[in-house]
Amino acid sequence: MKAIVIKAYGGPEGLAVVELPAPEPAPGQVLISTEAAGVGGVDTMIRSGALADYGFAERHVPGGEVAGVVTAVGEGVEMSWIGQRVWAPTGNGGGYAEQAVAPAQEIVALPAELSAVDAVTLGSAGAVAHFGLAHARFAPGETVLVRGAAGSLGIMTVQLAARDGAAAVAVTTSSPARGERLRRLGATHVLDRLGMGTADDTPSAYDVIIDVAAGENMPAFFDRLNPGGRLVAVGAVAGRPPATFGAGLMAAFQKSLTFSTFSAATVPPEELRAVRGEHFAAAGRGDLKAVVHDVLPLDRAALAHHEMDAGEVFGRIVLTP
Incomplete structure (x- = not known):
């Protein structure tokens, strides 16, 4: 099968198209004929070598989620899955390929009206957004700031x-243009990357901040929290915050602020499946929108990563074999 591997850490030119043996489903897994693979920020971090300490070796196949048709099942998996269209997580890699394996307990059947491209735009991002807000104890009537809102997770x-x-x-x-697109998706106020806004009614602080970016500027956003406010880091596309970032929390001791991280890896599979199924159904009805920046053939994965590195992606880039 055709697949994309990281032949060398660094820029997108380190990605290569290769032929690999098709994987076989182990017990508890399914084999999927890939129709669409999502391109995520973590993929670019793995490719750059920023996560090398986490065991990602060169020759790694990137890609954490796919959608397609189940063509085989491993021991212990119901045969009825064969032939079904599904969304599937491939863990920390394996998605940039014509075939991929995934744990059967985490796959989600797709409604007929939802495309594979839309499924990988919504699947991982929607679950992290849902549970990230829950982790922040978000309640109706509170104010929310989404930092780094133009990617699929922020959207x-x-x-x-x-x-x-x-x-x-x-x-x-x-940019203001991106801000207007985000307004059409539900945003009420548009700020610059430092969290500054010009409208008279722009809130000075927020009850909840969902931070997709992290990076060196993250500590400044503790000043944008209301008393009792919560900042939850759900991503780190701008890199890690400075080691001293906790000093800002201590400086605001009397405001009882909370900082936490959130990873979907801490959520039970059955809860993830339920939320993803609800999101897919909502998108099929038109109640949620999958925002796709571009759809590229699998062998243009390097171009997809160039676009990601340039920081001009709005929504999700999807690869199709």
């Missing part, structure tokens, strides 16, 4: 916060 957080009753949904983004 889903904006939509869910607006749908679930936020009093205001502010976003940080890099």
